[in-house]
Amino acid sequence: MLFEPWCDSGKTEDNQKQLWKLTERAGGRAAIAANLPDCIRSHYDDMERIAEEIRELGYPHAAAILAERMPRSARARSGELGEILATELVEEQLGYTVPVRRLRYKDGREMALRGDDFIGIRVDADDHLHFLKGESKSRAALAKATITEARTALSKDGGRPTATSLLFIADRLMDHADERRTLGRRIRNEVATRAAPAGRVGHMLFTVSGNATPQALLDDLQAADAVRPHIAVHLRIEDHQEFIKTSYERALALGND
Template sequence: MTKITDWCTIKSEKVGKHHLTVLELESGKFDVASDTVAAVVPSHYASDERTAKLLKRLGKTKAAAHLKEKLPKSPQVRSGDLGEILGATYVQESTPFGTSINKLRWKDHRNMAMRGDDLVGIQPAAGAGNIRFLKGEVKSAANITAKVLDTARTALKKSHSRPSAHALGFIADRLHEEGNDELADLIDDALWRDGIRLSQVSHMIFAFTGNDASNLLGANVQTYTGQVAQSVVGLRVKDHQKFIRSVFRKVIKNADGK
Protein backbone atom coordinates (compact mmCIF):
# COMPACT_ATOMS: atom_id res chain seq x y z
CA MET A 1 0.00 0.00 0.00
CA THR A 2 1.15 3.54 -0.63
CA LYS A 3 0.05 4.75 2.84
CA ILE A 4 -0.87 8.19 1.54
CA THR A 5 -1.70 9.40 5.04
CA ASP A 6 1.91 8.74 6.11
CA TRP A 7 3.30 11.40 3.77
CA CYS A 8 0.42 13.84 3.39
CA THR A 9 -1.36 16.38 5.54
CA ILE A 10 -5.14 15.90 5.50
CA LYS A 11 -7.97 18.40 5.76
CA SER A 12 -11.60 17.30 5.51
CA GLU A 13 -14.74 19.41 5.53
CA LYS A 14 -18.38 19.31 4.56
CA VAL A 15 -19.52 21.24 1.48
CA GLY A 16 -23.26 21.33 1.96
CA LYS A 17 -24.12 17.67 2.45
CA HIS A 18 -21.07 16.49 0.50
CA HIS A 19 -17.47 15.78 1.51
CA LEU A 20 -14.24 17.54 0.50
CA THR A 21 -10.87 16.07 1.43
CA VAL A 22 -7.59 17.79 0.63
CA LEU A 23 -4.29 15.94 0.95
CA GLU A 24 -0.92 17.61 0.40
CA LEU A 25 2.57 16.16 0.29
CA GLU A 26 4.39 17.19 3.45
CA SER A 27 7.56 19.23 3.13
CA GLY A 28 10.65 17.01 3.13
CA LYS A 29 8.78 13.82 2.23
CA PHE A 30 9.13 13.89 -1.56
CA ASP A 31 11.62 10.98 -1.68
CA VAL A 32 9.73 8.91 0.88
CA ALA A 33 6.51 9.36 -1.06
CA SER A 34 8.00 8.60 -4.48
CA ASP A 35 9.80 5.53 -3.09
CA THR A 36 6.59 4.24 -1.52
CA VAL A 37 4.46 4.83 -4.61
CA ALA A 38 7.11 3.34 -6.92
CA ALA A 39 7.03 0.13 -4.87
CA VAL A 40 3.34 -0.49 -5.61
CA VAL A 41 3.13 0.70 -9.22
CA PRO A 42 4.36 -2.61 -10.76
CA SER A 43 1.46 -4.62 -9.32
CA HIS A 44 -0.97 -2.34 -11.15
CA TYR A 45 0.52 -3.37 -14.49
CA ALA A 46 1.42 -7.03 -13.86
CA SER A 47 0.36 -9.50 -11.18
CA ASP A 48 2.91 -10.69 -8.66
CA GLU A 49 2.21 -14.26 -9.77
CA ARG A 50 2.94 -13.47 -13.42
CA THR A 51 6.16 -11.67 -12.52
CA ALA A 52 7.27 -14.50 -10.23
CA LYS A 53 6.73 -17.10 -12.96
CA LEU A 54 8.74 -15.08 -15.47
CA LEU A 55 11.47 -14.60 -12.91
CA LYS A 56 11.66 -18.34 -12.24
CA ARG A 57 11.56 -19.39 -15.90
CA LEU A 58 13.50 -16.67 -17.69
CA GLY A 59 15.43 -14.79 -15.05
CA LYS A 60 15.50 -11.28 -13.64
CA THR A 61 16.40 -9.44 -16.84
CA LYS A 62 13.45 -10.83 -18.80
CA ALA A 63 11.03 -10.34 -15.92
CA ALA A 64 12.14 -6.71 -15.73
CA ALA A 65 11.72 -6.34 -19.49
CA HIS A 66 8.14 -7.63 -19.24
CA LEU A 67 7.26 -4.96 -16.69
CA LYS A 68 9.03 -2.14 -18.51
CA GLU A 69 7.19 -3.01 -21.72
CA LYS A 70 3.91 -2.35 -19.90
CA LEU A 71 4.88 1.02 -18.45
CA PRO A 72 3.67 4.03 -20.46
CA LYS A 73 6.28 6.26 -22.06
CA SER A 74 3.97 9.17 -22.79
CA PRO A 75 4.17 11.80 -20.01
CA GLN A 76 0.44 12.46 -20.38
CA VAL A 77 -0.48 8.79 -20.01
CA ARG A 78 1.94 8.38 -17.11
CA SER A 79 0.19 11.28 -15.40
CA GLY A 80 -3.23 9.75 -15.95
CA ASP A 81 -2.15 6.26 -14.92
CA LEU A 82 -0.48 7.46 -11.74
CA GLY A 83 -3.58 9.49 -10.91
CA GLU A 84 -5.69 6.33 -11.23
CA ILE A 85 -3.24 4.32 -9.11
CA LEU A 86 -3.28 6.96 -6.37
CA GLY A 87 -7.05 7.27 -6.62
CA ALA A 88 -7.53 3.51 -6.33
CA THR A 89 -5.16 3.45 -3.37
CA TYR A 90 -7.06 6.22 -1.63
CA VAL A 91 -10.31 4.32 -2.13
CA GLN A 92 -8.78 1.15 -0.68
CA GLU A 93 -7.16 2.88 2.29
CA SER A 94 -9.66 5.57 3.23
CA THR A 95 -13.16 4.46 2.21
CA PRO A 96 -15.37 1.42 2.88
CA PHE A 97 -15.04 0.42 -0.78
CA GLY A 98 -12.54 -1.93 -2.39
CA THR A 99 -11.35 -1.71 -6.00
CA SER A 100 -11.21 -5.52 -6.46
CA ILE A 101 -8.88 -5.59 -9.49
CA ASN A 102 -5.94 -3.59 -10.81
CA LYS A 103 -7.49 -2.76 -14.16
CA LEU A 104 -4.39 -1.20 -15.77
CA ARG A 105 -3.15 -4.77 -16.32
CA TRP A 106 -5.62 -5.02 -19.19
CA LYS A 107 -4.77 -1.83 -21.08
CA ASP A 108 -4.98 -2.06 -24.89
CA HIS A 109 -1.59 -0.33 -25.22
CA ARG A 110 0.79 1.17 -22.73
CA ASN A 111 0.56 4.63 -24.31
CA MET A 112 -3.24 4.64 -24.34
CA ALA A 113 -5.52 5.62 -21.49
CA MET A 114 -7.78 2.91 -20.08
CA ARG A 115 -11.34 3.27 -21.32
CA GLY A 116 -14.45 3.30 -19.14
CA ASP A 117 -15.07 4.48 -15.60
CA ASP A 118 -11.79 5.52 -13.96
CA LEU A 119 -12.62 4.07 -10.55
CA VAL A 120 -15.18 1.49 -9.53
CA GLY A 121 -15.26 0.63 -5.86
CA ILE A 122 -17.35 -2.17 -4.37
CA GLN A 123 -18.70 -2.66 -0.87
CA PRO A 124 -20.03 -6.22 -0.97
CA ALA A 125 -23.07 -7.38 0.96
CA ALA A 126 -25.25 -10.42 0.43
CA GLY A 127 -28.91 -10.00 -0.41
CA ALA A 128 -30.72 -8.18 -3.19
CA GLY A 129 -29.99 -4.47 -3.24
CA ASN A 130 -27.40 -4.52 -0.45
CA ILE A 131 -24.16 -4.27 -2.43
CA ARG A 132 -22.89 -0.69 -2.84
CA PHE A 133 -20.81 0.88 -5.60
CA LEU A 134 -18.46 3.83 -5.88
CA LYS A 135 -18.18 5.47 -9.30
CA GLY A 136 -15.12 7.68 -9.55
CA GLU A 137 -13.46 9.98 -12.07
CA VAL A 138 -9.76 10.83 -11.85
CA LYS A 139 -8.05 13.94 -13.17
CA SER A 140 -4.30 14.48 -13.09
CA ALA A 141 -2.64 17.75 -14.07
CA ALA A 142 0.04 20.13 -12.88
CA ASN A 143 -2.55 22.92 -13.03
CA ILE A 144 -6.09 21.60 -12.86
CA THR A 145 -8.90 23.88 -14.01
CA ALA A 146 -12.62 24.19 -13.37
CA LYS A 147 -13.26 23.10 -16.97
CA VAL A 148 -11.37 19.85 -16.43
CA LEU A 149 -13.32 19.13 -13.26
CA ASP A 150 -16.55 19.85 -15.13
CA THR A 151 -15.69 17.03 -17.56
CA ALA A 152 -15.36 14.68 -14.58
CA ARG A 153 -18.73 15.81 -13.25
CA THR A 154 -20.29 15.15 -16.67
CA ALA A 155 -18.73 11.67 -16.81
CA LEU A 156 -20.18 10.77 -13.41
CA LYS A 157 -23.68 11.50 -14.74
CA LYS A 158 -23.32 9.02 -17.61
CA SER A 159 -25.06 5.64 -17.44
CA HIS A 160 -27.79 7.28 -15.34
CA SER A 161 -25.18 8.11 -12.65
CA ARG A 162 -24.39 4.44 -12.14
CA PRO A 163 -21.20 2.53 -12.97
CA SER A 164 -21.45 1.46 -16.59
CA ALA A 165 -22.57 -2.08 -17.39
CA HIS A 166 -19.34 -2.48 -19.37
CA ALA A 167 -17.18 -1.54 -16.36
CA LEU A 168 -19.04 -3.82 -13.96
CA GLY A 169 -19.13 -6.68 -16.45
CA PHE A 170 -15.38 -6.31 -17.02
CA ILE A 171 -14.70 -6.47 -13.28
CA ALA A 172 -16.99 -9.48 -12.82
CA ASP A 173 -15.29 -11.30 -15.71
CA ARG A 174 -11.83 -10.72 -14.20
CA LEU A 175 -13.01 -11.82 -10.75
CA HIS A 176 -14.48 -15.03 -12.17
CA GLU A 177 -11.18 -15.71 -13.94
CA GLU A 178 -9.33 -15.23 -10.65
CA GLY A 179 -11.69 -17.61 -8.86
CA ASN A 180 -13.42 -14.92 -6.79
CA ASP A 181 -16.86 -16.18 -7.77
CA GLU A 182 -18.60 -14.94 -4.61
CA LEU A 183 -17.89 -11.25 -5.29
CA ALA A 184 -18.35 -11.67 -9.03
CA ASP A 185 -21.77 -13.22 -8.47
CA LEU A 186 -22.85 -10.29 -6.30
CA ILE A 187 -21.90 -7.90 -9.11
CA ASP A 188 -23.66 -10.05 -11.72
CA ASP A 189 -26.80 -10.18 -9.60
CA ALA A 190 -26.88 -6.41 -9.18
CA LEU A 191 -26.15 -5.78 -12.83
CA TRP A 192 -28.36 -8.36 -14.53
CA ARG A 193 -31.05 -9.37 -12.03
CA ASP A 194 -31.72 -6.87 -9.26
CA GLY A 195 -30.75 -3.56 -10.83
CA ILE A 196 -28.82 -0.80 -9.07
CA ARG A 197 -30.68 1.92 -7.19
CA LEU A 198 -29.12 5.36 -6.86
CA SER A 199 -29.11 4.83 -3.09
CA GLN A 200 -26.55 2.06 -3.70
CA VAL A 201 -24.17 4.43 -5.50
CA SER A 202 -21.63 7.03 -4.35
CA HIS A 203 -19.60 9.35 -6.58
CA MET A 204 -16.04 10.58 -6.21
CA ILE A 205 -13.84 13.00 -8.12
CA PHE A 206 -10.15 12.43 -7.35
CA ALA A 207 -7.79 15.17 -8.52
CA PHE A 208 -4.01 14.63 -8.46
CA THR A 209 -2.60 18.11 -8.98
CA GLY A 210 0.28 20.51 -8.63
CA ASN A 211 -1.94 23.47 -7.82
CA ASP A 212 -4.26 23.85 -4.84
CA ALA A 213 -7.59 22.60 -6.23
CA SER A 214 -9.58 22.75 -2.99
CA ASN A 215 -11.66 25.79 -3.95
CA LEU A 216 -12.29 24.41 -7.44
CA LEU A 217 -13.35 21.04 -6.05
CA GLY A 218 -15.61 22.68 -3.49
CA ALA A 219 -17.25 24.81 -6.16
CA ASN A 220 -17.65 21.79 -8.42
CA VAL A 221 -19.46 19.63 -5.89
CA GLN A 222 -21.72 22.52 -4.93
CA THR A 223 -23.18 22.44 -8.44
CA TYR A 224 -24.46 18.88 -7.95
CA THR A 225 -28.19 18.63 -7.31
CA GLY A 226 -28.82 14.90 -7.79
CA GLN A 227 -29.52 12.05 -5.39
CA VAL A 228 -26.11 10.35 -5.27
CA ALA A 229 -23.75 10.88 -2.31
CA GLN A 230 -20.74 12.92 -3.44
CA SER A 231 -17.13 13.25 -2.33
CA VAL A 232 -14.29 15.19 -3.91
CA VAL A 233 -10.65 14.54 -3.08
CA GLY A 234 -7.63 16.62 -3.99
CA LEU A 235 -4.11 15.21 -3.69
CA ARG A 236 -1.60 18.00 -4.18
CA VAL A 237 2.07 17.48 -4.94
CA LYS A 238 3.52 20.87 -5.84
CA ASP A 239 6.22 19.32 -8.03
CA HIS A 240 3.58 17.27 -9.86
CA GLN A 241 5.54 16.55 -13.03
CA LYS A 242 8.80 15.94 -11.17
CA PHE A 243 7.00 13.49 -8.88
CA ILE A 244 5.64 11.49 -11.81
CA ARG A 245 9.08 11.33 -13.45
CA SER A 246 10.65 10.29 -10.14
CA VAL A 247 8.14 7.50 -9.53
CA PHE A 248 8.49 5.90 -12.96
CA ARG A 249 12.28 6.30 -12.92
CA LYS A 250 12.37 4.44 -9.60
CA VAL A 251 10.02 1.74 -10.89
CA ILE A 252 12.43 1.03 -13.74
CA LYS A 253 15.45 1.21 -11.46
CA ASN A 254 13.86 -1.23 -9.02
CA ALA A 255 12.95 -3.62 -11.85
CA ASP A 256 16.57 -3.62 -13.02
CA GLY A 257 17.76 -4.26 -9.48
CA LYS A 258 19.83 -1.09 -9.32
Protein backbone atom coordinates in the same frame (compact mmCIF):
# COMPACT_ATOMS: atom_id res chain seq x y z
CA MET B 1 -0.22 2.03 3.64
CA LEU B 2 0.52 4.83 1.19
CA PHE B 3 -1.37 7.97 2.09
CA GLU B 4 -1.16 7.76 5.87
CA PRO B 5 2.63 8.27 6.04
CA TRP B 6 2.73 10.50 2.95
CA CYS B 7 0.09 13.20 3.24
CA ASP B 8 -1.63 15.54 5.62
CA SER B 9 -5.38 15.60 5.10
CA GLY B 10 -7.93 18.35 5.58
CA LYS B 11 -11.52 17.18 5.32
CA THR B 12 -14.80 19.06 5.33
CA GLU B 13 -18.26 17.52 5.12
CA ASP B 14 -21.70 18.94 4.36
CA ASN B 15 -24.46 16.34 4.50
CA GLN B 16 -23.41 13.68 1.95
CA LYS B 17 -20.67 15.79 0.35
CA GLN B 18 -17.03 15.54 1.42
CA LEU B 19 -14.03 17.58 0.31
CA TRP B 20 -10.57 16.16 0.98
CA LYS B 21 -7.45 18.30 0.54
CA LEU B 22 -4.27 16.21 0.64
CA THR B 23 -0.80 17.75 0.82
CA GLU B 24 2.58 16.11 1.11
CA ARG B 25 3.96 16.39 4.61
CA ALA B 26 7.61 17.06 5.36
CA GLY B 27 9.44 13.78 4.86
CA GLY B 28 6.32 12.12 3.50
CA ARG B 29 7.71 11.31 0.10
CA ALA B 30 10.75 9.67 1.64
CA ALA B 31 8.43 7.61 3.85
CA ILE B 32 6.78 6.00 0.81
CA ALA B 33 9.89 5.77 -1.39
CA ALA B 34 10.29 2.05 -0.72
CA ASN B 35 6.60 1.19 -1.21
CA LEU B 36 5.53 3.34 -4.16
CA PRO B 37 7.45 1.44 -6.89
CA ASP B 38 5.83 -1.89 -5.94
CA CYS B 39 2.46 -0.17 -5.67
CA ILE B 40 2.77 1.07 -9.26
CA ARG B 41 4.06 -2.28 -10.53
CA SER B 42 1.14 -4.13 -8.94
CA HIS B 43 -1.34 -2.20 -11.08
CA TYR B 44 0.34 -3.41 -14.27
CA ASP B 45 1.14 -7.02 -13.41
CA ASP B 46 0.75 -9.62 -10.70
CA MET B 47 3.60 -9.27 -8.21
CA GLU B 48 4.07 -13.04 -7.94
CA ARG B 49 4.45 -13.23 -11.71
CA ILE B 50 7.05 -10.46 -11.66
CA ALA B 51 8.96 -12.37 -8.96
CA GLU B 52 8.78 -15.53 -11.06
CA GLU B 53 10.21 -13.71 -14.07
CA ILE B 54 13.04 -12.33 -11.95
CA ARG B 55 13.91 -15.90 -10.91
CA GLU B 56 13.60 -17.23 -14.46
CA LEU B 57 15.13 -14.39 -16.44
CA GLY B 58 16.96 -12.08 -14.08
CA TYR B 59 16.26 -8.45 -13.32
CA PRO B 60 17.00 -6.88 -16.74
CA HIS B 61 14.68 -9.19 -18.70
CA ALA B 62 11.94 -9.05 -16.06
CA ALA B 63 12.15 -5.25 -16.21
CA ALA B 64 11.87 -5.40 -20.01
CA ILE B 65 8.59 -7.31 -19.74
CA LEU B 66 7.24 -4.82 -17.20
CA ALA B 67 8.28 -1.92 -19.44
CA GLU B 68 6.08 -3.31 -22.23
CA ARG B 69 3.06 -2.81 -19.99
CA MET B 70 3.83 0.70 -18.73
CA PRO B 71 3.28 3.86 -20.78
CA ARG B 72 6.21 5.97 -21.94
CA SER B 73 4.51 9.27 -22.72
CA ALA B 74 4.25 11.88 -19.97
CA ARG B 75 0.53 12.33 -20.63
CA ALA B 76 -0.35 8.65 -20.34
CA ARG B 77 1.78 8.26 -17.23
CA SER B 78 0.08 11.24 -15.61
CA GLY B 79 -3.40 9.87 -16.22
CA GLU B 80 -2.57 6.34 -15.13
CA LEU B 81 -0.73 7.38 -11.98
CA GLY B 82 -3.82 9.40 -11.04
CA GLU B 83 -5.93 6.28 -11.43
CA ILE B 84 -3.44 4.23 -9.39
CA LEU B 85 -3.37 6.74 -6.53
CA ALA B 86 -7.17 7.03 -6.54
CA THR B 87 -7.53 3.26 -6.29
CA GLU B 88 -5.07 3.08 -3.40
CA LEU B 89 -6.88 5.85 -1.51
CA VAL B 90 -10.27 4.18 -1.98
CA GLU B 91 -9.03 0.89 -0.57
CA GLU B 92 -6.92 2.41 2.18
CA GLN B 93 -9.35 4.91 3.64
CA LEU B 94 -12.89 4.40 2.34
CA GLY B 95 -13.66 0.75 3.08
CA TYR B 96 -14.23 -0.25 -0.55
CA THR B 97 -12.31 -2.75 -2.61
CA VAL B 98 -11.37 -2.15 -6.23
CA PRO B 99 -11.27 -5.85 -7.11
CA VAL B 100 -9.67 -5.68 -10.56
CA ARG B 101 -6.47 -3.81 -11.47
CA ARG B 102 -7.71 -2.78 -14.87
CA LEU B 103 -4.40 -1.37 -16.15
CA ARG B 104 -3.24 -4.99 -16.45
CA TYR B 105 -5.74 -5.46 -19.27
CA LYS B 106 -4.81 -2.61 -21.60
CA ASP B 107 -4.44 -3.56 -25.27
CA GLY B 108 -1.77 -0.93 -25.89
CA ARG B 109 0.85 0.70 -23.72
CA GLU B 110 -0.26 4.25 -24.58
CA MET B 111 -3.95 3.43 -25.00
CA ALA B 112 -6.47 4.87 -22.56
CA LEU B 113 -9.00 2.37 -21.25
CA ARG B 114 -12.65 3.08 -21.83
CA GLY B 115 -15.29 3.13 -19.12
CA ASP B 116 -15.22 4.35 -15.54
CA ASP B 117 -11.74 5.11 -14.20
CA PHE B 118 -12.32 3.05 -11.07
CA ILE B 119 -15.23 1.38 -9.30
CA GLY B 120 -15.15 0.64 -5.58
CA ILE B 121 -17.36 -2.14 -4.24
CA ARG B 122 -18.38 -3.07 -0.73
CA VAL B 123 -21.03 -5.24 0.91
CA ASP B 124 -22.73 -3.80 4.00
CA ALA B 125 -23.92 -5.57 7.15
CA ASP B 126 -27.29 -6.25 5.49
CA ASP B 127 -25.57 -7.89 2.50
CA HIS B 128 -26.34 -4.99 0.14
CA LEU B 129 -23.92 -4.05 -2.61
CA HIS B 130 -22.58 -0.49 -2.62
CA PHE B 131 -20.69 1.06 -5.53
CA LEU B 132 -18.32 4.00 -5.72
CA LYS B 133 -18.11 5.35 -9.27
CA GLY B 134 -14.88 7.26 -9.75
CA GLU B 135 -13.13 9.59 -12.14
CA SER B 136 -9.49 10.63 -11.74
CA LYS B 137 -7.77 13.63 -13.31
CA SER B 138 -4.08 14.42 -13.14
CA ARG B 139 -2.82 17.76 -14.45
CA ALA B 140 0.16 20.02 -13.90
CA ALA B 141 -2.43 22.77 -13.38
CA LEU B 142 -5.98 21.70 -12.62
CA ALA B 143 -8.63 23.91 -14.22
CA LYS B 144 -12.41 24.15 -14.41
CA ALA B 145 -12.71 22.48 -17.83
CA THR B 146 -11.08 19.29 -16.55
CA ILE B 147 -13.34 19.20 -13.51
CA THR B 148 -16.42 19.71 -15.69
CA GLU B 149 -15.27 16.88 -17.97
CA ALA B 150 -14.97 14.53 -14.99
CA ARG B 151 -18.37 15.49 -13.58
CA THR B 152 -19.97 14.88 -16.96
CA ALA B 153 -18.51 11.37 -16.99
CA LEU B 154 -19.74 10.67 -13.45
CA SER B 155 -23.25 11.80 -14.37
CA LYS B 156 -23.59 9.50 -17.38
CA ASP B 157 -25.86 6.45 -17.19
CA GLY B 158 -27.98 8.13 -14.55
CA GLY B 159 -24.96 8.34 -12.27
CA ARG B 160 -24.55 4.56 -12.17
CA PRO B 161 -21.37 2.71 -13.10
CA THR B 162 -21.53 1.83 -16.76
CA ALA B 163 -22.74 -1.66 -17.57
CA THR B 164 -19.61 -2.25 -19.64
CA SER B 165 -17.34 -1.37 -16.70
CA LEU B 166 -19.27 -3.57 -14.29
CA LEU B 167 -19.30 -6.52 -16.67
CA PHE B 168 -15.56 -6.16 -17.21
CA ILE B 169 -15.03 -6.46 -13.45
CA ALA B 170 -17.54 -9.28 -13.08
CA ASP B 171 -16.02 -11.32 -15.90
CA ARG B 172 -12.52 -11.08 -14.39
CA LEU B 173 -13.85 -12.12 -10.99
CA MET B 174 -15.76 -15.06 -12.42
CA ASP B 175 -12.54 -16.49 -13.82
CA HIS B 176 -11.80 -17.59 -10.24
CA ALA B 177 -13.28 -20.48 -8.27
CA ASP B 178 -13.52 -18.78 -4.87
CA GLU B 179 -15.53 -15.96 -3.29
CA ARG B 180 -14.48 -13.67 -6.13
CA ARG B 181 -16.69 -15.67 -8.47
CA THR B 182 -19.65 -15.14 -6.12
CA LEU B 183 -19.07 -11.38 -6.16
CA GLY B 184 -18.77 -11.45 -9.93
CA ARG B 185 -22.13 -13.21 -10.15
CA ARG B 186 -23.72 -10.55 -7.95
CA ILE B 187 -22.30 -7.76 -10.08
CA ARG B 188 -23.68 -9.36 -13.24
CA ASN B 189 -27.06 -9.63 -11.53
CA GLU B 190 -26.85 -5.93 -10.69
CA VAL B 191 -26.27 -5.09 -14.34
CA ALA B 192 -29.45 -6.96 -15.21
CA THR B 193 -31.67 -5.64 -12.41
CA ARG B 194 -30.19 -2.20 -11.61
CA ALA B 195 -31.33 -2.89 -8.06
CA ALA B 196 -28.97 -0.61 -6.14
CA PRO B 197 -30.70 2.72 -5.37
CA ALA B 198 -28.89 6.03 -5.86
CA GLY B 199 -28.01 6.17 -2.17
CA ARG B 200 -25.86 3.06 -2.62
CA VAL B 201 -24.03 4.48 -5.64
CA GLY B 202 -21.57 7.14 -4.53
CA HIS B 203 -19.39 9.37 -6.69
CA MET B 204 -15.72 10.20 -6.21
CA LEU B 205 -13.77 12.81 -8.17
CA PHE B 206 -10.05 12.33 -7.51
CA THR B 207 -7.70 15.05 -8.71
CA VAL B 208 -3.95 15.51 -8.47
CA SER B 209 -2.11 18.60 -9.62
CA GLY B 210 0.69 21.03 -8.93
CA ASN B 211 -1.57 23.98 -8.15
CA ALA B 212 -3.62 24.61 -5.02
CA THR B 213 -7.17 23.31 -4.84
CA PRO B 214 -9.09 25.39 -7.39
CA GLN B 215 -12.34 27.07 -6.48
CA ALA B 216 -13.92 25.23 -9.40
CA LEU B 217 -13.59 21.94 -7.53
CA LEU B 218 -15.44 23.35 -4.52
CA ASP B 219 -18.13 24.83 -6.77
CA ASP B 220 -18.54 21.54 -8.60
CA LEU B 221 -18.99 19.61 -5.36
CA GLN B 222 -21.52 22.11 -4.07
CA ALA B 223 -23.55 21.81 -7.29
CA ALA B 224 -23.52 17.99 -7.29
CA ASP B 225 -26.85 16.21 -6.85
CA ALA B 226 -28.21 15.51 -3.38
CA VAL B 227 -29.39 11.96 -4.04
CA ARG B 228 -26.09 10.17 -3.42
CA PRO B 229 -22.83 10.49 -1.45
CA HIS B 230 -20.08 12.56 -3.13
CA ILE B 231 -16.37 12.81 -2.38
CA ALA B 232 -14.06 15.29 -4.08
CA VAL B 233 -10.34 14.78 -3.45
CA HIS B 234 -7.47 17.05 -4.39
CA LEU B 235 -3.88 15.89 -3.93
CA ARG B 236 -1.35 18.67 -4.42
CA ILE B 237 2.10 17.68 -5.61
CA GLU B 238 3.98 20.87 -6.42
CA ASP B 239 6.55 19.19 -8.70
CA HIS B 240 3.76 17.23 -10.36
CA GLN B 241 5.48 16.33 -13.63
CA GLU B 242 8.85 15.51 -12.08
CA PHE B 243 7.15 13.34 -9.46
CA ILE B 244 5.41 11.30 -12.17
CA LYS B 245 8.60 10.91 -14.20
CA THR B 246 10.62 9.79 -11.19
CA SER B 247 7.88 7.45 -9.95
CA TYR B 248 7.80 5.50 -13.22
CA GLU B 249 11.58 5.42 -13.52
CA ARG B 250 11.82 3.85 -10.07
CA ALA B 251 9.01 1.40 -10.80
CA LEU B 252 10.89 0.21 -13.89
CA ALA B 253 14.20 -0.16 -12.05
CA LEU B 254 13.76 -3.72 -10.83
CA GLY B 255 16.56 -4.79 -8.52
CA ASN B 256 17.42 -1.26 -7.46
CA ASP B 257 14.96 -0.98 -4.54
